[in-house]
Amino acid sequence: MNTLMDETLLLLKEASDNHGDKLVYSCSLSPQGMVLIDLICQYDLGIRIVTLDTGRLPKATYDLMASLTDKYGGILDIRFPDSEEVQNMVKSDGINGFYDSLENRKRCCAIRKIHPLQKVLKGKEAWITGRRKDESKNRADIQAVEDDPVYGLKKYNPMRNWTEKDVWAYIRDHELPYNALHDQFYVSIGCDCCTRAISMGEDPRSGRWWWENEDTLVECGLHVSSLKAPKGENESGDGI
Ligand code: SF4
Structure with a gap:
């Protein structure tokens, strides 16, 4: 654990030294996000932490935001x-139109997640993510620092070598807050209407957009490569 922590802290400091206020951590409030927030605050790294409220998050996620503010x-x-983009979409697609077609779902993710993230990243040089190699086969090759072809920034991945077990050990050892839905077999938590609990042995990503086919389940969008997702269409975080 100490080696992992040292490696993570070193990369966070490197990112902060290299990019200063042109660096942002886009946090999905995932378990590894709890570790990163704790390290950033505990070691006073001065890294800006941004999270996206899509307007459709579960109550447990808002409770977690409140717990983090308390701590x-x-x-x-x-x-x-x-708000205007959301209103226009709801008018054309319906309040739950994302269930009706892949096109609608991508539009909803674009308006509620990608466009706000694009605004967050505008003018930045680099961003930090909480992605881990063990989350899916698509993330097995994550490097410490990557060129992000979608946003044209450096992308730092300080949690890439942590396992799920490492993350939860840190959370328990440091008594950190976390999303209560994780205690109800929710693994990857995003919007309430697009997230469900999974069964033992199921791919963790199958808890998201389960009504779509397997090819569209692999990534939530914000970290999809430009080869798989045209810009602005399906690059929706780190979990949200
Ligand atoms: S996860 Fe669902 S509700 Fe959330 S932005 Fe995407 S389609 Fe919309």
Whole structure:
């Protein structure tokens, strides 16, 4: 654990030294996000932490935001979608139109997640993610620092070598808050309407957009490569 922590801290400091206020951590409030927030605050790294409120998150996620504010103060910069874009989409597709077609679902993810993230990343040089290699086969090759072809930034992945077990050991040892839905067999938690609990042995990503075919389940969008997702269409986080 110490080696992992040292490696993570070193990369966070490197990112902070290299990019200063042109660096942002886009946090999905996942378990590894809890570790990163704790390290950033505990070691006073001064890295801006942004999270996206899509407007459709589960109550447990809002409760977690409140717990983080209680523990660390106002460290979370919470960003929201453009209200006019949401209103127009709801008018054309319906309030739950994302269930009707892949096109609608991508439009909803674009408006509620990608466009706000694009605004967060505008003018930045680099961003930090909480992605881990063991999350899926698509993430097995994550490097410490990558060129992000979608956003044209450096992408730092300080949690890439942590396993799920390492993350939960840190959370328990440090008594960190976490999303209560994880205690109800929810693994990857995003919007309430697009997230479900999974059964033992199921791919963790199958808890998201389960009504779509397997090819569209592999990534939530924000970290999909430009080869798989045209810009602005399906690059929706780190979990949200
Ligand atoms: S996860 Fe579902 S509700 Fe959330 S932005 Fe995507 S389609 Fe919309």
